[in-house]
Amino acid sequence: xxxxxxxxxxxxxxxxxxxxxxxxxxxxxxxxxxxxxxxxxxxxxxxxxxxxxxxxxxxxxxxxxxxxxxxxxxxxxxxxxxxxxxxxxxxxxxxxxxxxxxxxxxxxxxxxxxxxxxxxxxxxxxxxxxxxxxxxxxxxxxxxxxxxxxxxxxxxxxxxxxxxxxxxxxxxxxxxxxxxxxxxxxxxxxxxxxxxxxxxxxxxxxxxxxxxxxxxxxxxxxxxxxxxxxxxxxxxxxxxxxxxxxxxxxxxxxxxxxxxxxxxxxxxxxxxxxxxxxxxxxxxxxxxxxxxxxxxxxxxxxxxxxxxxxxxxxxxxxxxxxxxxxxxxxxxxxxxxxxxxxxxxxxxxxxxxxxxxxxxxxxxxxxxxxxxxxxxxxxxxxxxxxxxxxxxxxxxxxxxxxxxxxxxxxxxxxxxxxxxxxxxxxxxxxxxxxxxxxxxxxxxxxxxxxxxxxxxxxxxxxxxxxxxxxxxxxxxxxxxxxxxxxxxxxxxxxxxxxxxxxxxxxxxxxxxxxxxxxxxxxxxxxxxxxxxxxxxxxxxxxxxxxxxxxxxxxxxxxxxxxxxxxxxxxxxxxxxxxxxx
RNA sequence: GCGCCCGUAGCUCAGCAGGAUAGAGCACCAGAUUCCUAAUCUGGGGGCCAUGGGUUCGAAUCCCGUCGGGCGCACCA
Numbered sequence: 001x002x003x004x005x006x007x008x009x010x011x012x013x014x015x016x017x018x019x020x021x022x023x024x025x026x027x028x029x030x031x032x033x034x035x036x037x038x039x040x041x042x043x044x045x046x047x048x049x050x051x052x053x054x055x056x057x058x059x060x061x062x063x064x065x066x067x068x069x070x071x072x073x074x075x076x077x078x079x080x081x082x083x084x085x086x087x088x089x090x091x092x093x094x095x096x097x098x099x100x101x102x103x104x105x106x107x108x109x110x111x112x113x114x115x116x117x118x119x120x121x122x123x124x125x126x127x128x129x130x131x132x133x134x135x136x137x138x139x140x141x142x143x144x145x146x147x148x149x150x151x152x153x154x155x156x157x158x159x160x161x162x163x164x165x166x167x168x169x170x171x172x173x174x175x176x177x178x179x180x181x182x183x184x185x186x187x188x189x190x191x192x193x194x195x196x197x198x199x200x201x202x203x204x205x206x207x208x209x210x211x212x213x214x215x216x217x218x219x220x221x222x223x224x225x226x227x228x229x230x231x232x233x234x235x236x237x238x239x240x241x242x243x244x245x246x247x248x249x250x251x252x253x254x255x256x257x258x259x260x261x262x263x264x265x266x267x268x269x270x271x272x273x274x275x276x277x278x279x280x281x282x283x284x285x286x287x288x289x290x291x292x293x294x295x296x297x298x299x300x301x302x303x304x305x306x307x308x309x310x311x312x313x314x315x316x317x318x319x320x321x322x323x324x325x326x327x328x329x330x331x332x333x334x335x336x337x338x339x340x341x342x343x344x345x346x347x348x349x350x351x352x353x354x355x356x357x358x359x360x361x362x363x364x365x366x367x368x369x370x371x372x373x374x375x376x377x378x379x380x381x382x383x384x385x386x387x388x389x390x391x392x393x394x395x396x397x398x399x400x401x402x403x404x405x406x407x408x409x410x411x412x413x414x415x416x417x418x419x420x421x422x423x424x425x426x427x428x429x430x431x432x433x434x435x436x437x438x439x440x441x442x443x444x445x446x447x448x449x450x451x452x453x454x455x456x457x458x459x460x461x462x463x464x465x466x467x468x469x470x471x472x473x474x475x476x477x478x479x480x481x482x483x484x485x486x487x488x489x490x491x492x493x494x495x496x497x498x499x500x501x502x503x504x505x506x507x508x509x510x511x512x513x514x515x516x517x518x519x520x521x522x523x524x525x526x527x528x529x530x531x532x533x534x535x536x537x538x539x540x541x542x543x544x545x546x547x548x549x550x551x552x553x554x555x556x557x558x559x560x561x562x563x564x565x566x567x568x569x570x571x572x573x574x575x576x577x578x579x580x581x
Numbered sequence: 582g583c584g585c586c587c588g589u590a591g592c593u594c595a596g597c598a599g600g601a602u603a604g605a606g607c608a609c610c611a612g613a614u615u616c617c618u619a620a621u622c623u624g625g626g627g628g629c630c631a632u633g634g635g636u637u638c639g640a641a642u643c644c645c646g647u648c649g650g651g652c653g654c655a656c657c658a
Contacts, residue, residue, distance in 0.1 A: 038597085324656095364658095389586070433595085468618095507597055519597095532617085
C-alpha cells in the first residue's frame with residue numbers, strides 16, 4: 001500500500017473533519033450517524049464538481065433545518081485547501097468547486113496506484129464467505145445456474161477489492177436422494193457399457209449422455225462384478241464415483257466462465273462428522289426443535305398424505321408458515337436439517353456469510369436464516385448472514401422458450417452457451433441488470449446483437465487506448481506526467497468520470513451489487529469515446545499531436561490511466577480487457 | 582389461498598440505502614470519416630415512473646391496498 005490518497009477518500013475526510021468542527025462548536029449534536037452522508041458529483045455538472053447531502057441528511061436528527069446546517073457546514077468546507085467555492089443550493093445541497101489541479105492529482109493517483117486504484121479498505125479485513133453455484137452434482141452446469149454463478153463470482157471479487165477477506169465456497173449436495181438416483185442412472189449405463197441392451201432410460205433416472213464416461217470407466221474397472229449384484233453392494237461406490245465425475249465436469253464448466261471456488265464442502269462429510277446431530281441437540285435444548293406433526297400441505301393435494309411425527313424446527317416463530325422438519329420419517333436428514341448445520345459450521349470461520357440462491361428457493365430463506373441466527377447467537381457469535389436471491393433466466397431461442405429440464409436431458413448447457421456467445425458476453429450480460437429482476441436471454445438476439453453488446457463498447461474503449469499507445473510508441477511518444485497542466489477542460493471531464501471509481505466500488509460492495517460496476521464502466525467508456533471523437537473535428541484534441549511532444553505525452557498519460565481504470569473495473573467483472581478487437 | 586421478487590420511453594434495462602428539470606442502449610429521424618480502429622460520435626422526437634391512497638419541506642425510490650407478470654408453498658433439493 002502506498003500513502004497515495006484518492007480524491008474520494010480525501011473529501012470523505014474533509015467532510016468528516018468539517019462535521020467534527022461543527023460538533024466541537026456546538027452547532028451539531030455529537031454522535032449522529034454519518035453513514036448516509038455522501039460526496040458525489042452533482043447530476044448537473046454546472047452546479048459544481050462535487051456535492052454533499054450532509055446538511056440534508058443530518059438536519060432532521062440534529063433537530064435543525066437543512067439550510068441553517070448547510071450555512072455552517074459550507075463555511076467550514078470553504079476553508080478546505082483545494083476548494084475554490086462552496087455554495088448552498090436547492091433544499092440544502094452544498095456544491096463544491098474544486099481547483100482543477102485536484103483532477104490532475106487524481107490522474108497521478110491512478111498512475112501511482114495502478115491495479116490498486118479503487119481498492120478500498122472499508123471491508124476492514126472482515127472475512128466474508130460467499131457461497132454460490134452449489135448446483136447438485138448430478139450433471140453438467142446448465143444455463144439456469146449461470147446467473148447466480150456470475151453474480152456470485154463478481155460479488156466475491158468486488159468484496160475482496162473493497163477490503164474483505166473472501167472465501168468462495170461451493171456446497172456439494174452429495175447426500176440426498178438425487179445422488180442415489182444418479183448412482184442408479186450410472187449403474188444402468190454401466191450395464192449398457194458391458195454390452196447389455198438396456199433400452200430407453202426409464203422415468204426417474206437421469207437420461208443424459210454425460211453419464212456414459214464414468215459408467216465406461218466403472219465397467220472396465222469392475223467388469224461384470226456389479227452387473228447383477230443387489231443395489232446395496234454397489235450404491236455407495238457408484239455414487240461416490242459418479243459425484244466425483246460430475247464435479248470434475250462442473251469445475252470444467254465453471255472454468256469456462258473463469259470461475260474457481262476456494263472450497264468445495266461436502267454435505268455427506270458434514271453428516272458423517274455428526275454436525276447435524278450437534279445442531280439438533282442444541283436446538284432441542286432451547287425448545288427450537290420439538291417432535292410434532294405437520295399439517296397437510298396447502299395449495300396442493302397429495303394422495304398418500306399421512307400425519308407423521310417428525311422433529312420440527314419452530315420456524316413459525318420467525319414468520320414462516322409452518323414448522324419445518326429437520327429429519328425425514330426414515331431418520332435421515334432433510335436438506336434443511338443438514339443445511340442449518342452447514343451454515344453454522346461456515347459461520348465459525350467467517351465474520352459474515354453471503355449466499356447466492358436461485359429465486360426458486362426463496363421460500364426457504366426465513367427458516368434457514370432463523371435457524372442459523374439462533375445457532376450462532378447461541379454460540380455467542382453475532383454473524384451477519386445475507387441471502388441474495390437471483391431471479392430466473394428465461395432462456396429463449398427466437399422468442400420461443402427453451403426447455404431446461406435436467407430430467408429430460410434436454411437442457412441447454414452452460415458450455416454450449418459460452419461456446420456460442422463467448423464468456424465475456426455471458427458475464428457482462430448477466431451483470432448488466434440487477435439480479436432481483438427476471439431476465440430473458442434470447443440466443444438469437446444475443447448472438448445477432450453481439451456487435452451492439454455493451455461489453456464490446458467497453459472493451460473497444462480499452463482497445464482504442466491500447467492502439468493509441470502503440471501508435472504513439474511507434475512515433476516515439478510515451479506517456480509522461482511532465483506536462484499535465486496542458487490538459488484542458490475536455491480532458492478534465494474524462495478524469496472526473498474516472499475519479500468516481502473509488503466511491504463506486506465502496507457503494508457497490510456495501511450494497512452487494514456488482515452490476516453497478518458494469519454500468520459505471522459503460523459510462524466511462526462513453527466518456528472516453530466522446531472525447532475521442534472530439535479529435536475528429538478538432539485535430540488539436542487528438543491524443544497524438546505530432547508537433548507537440550509534451551502535450552502528446554500528457555494525453556497519452558491520460559489515455560494510459562483511463563485504460564488502467566477500465567482494466568481494474570473489468571477485472572472486477574471477470575471480463576477480459578482486450579487490447580485489440 | 583399464503584409468501585417472496587418484479588412492473589420506468591415502442592423494445593431491453595439503469596436510476597447509487599428520498600433530494601435539485603426522470604436516464605442509457607436498441608429502433609426511428611437528421612448529421613459527422615482528407616481521422617490515432619465509424620465496433621465511434623453529435624443532435625432530435627418519444628415517459629401521469631402499472632394504479633389508488635399514506636408518510637414529509639420533497640417520493641420512481643419508504644408504507645398500505647388494487648391490478649398485471651414470475652417464482653415458491655412434500656419428509657424434494
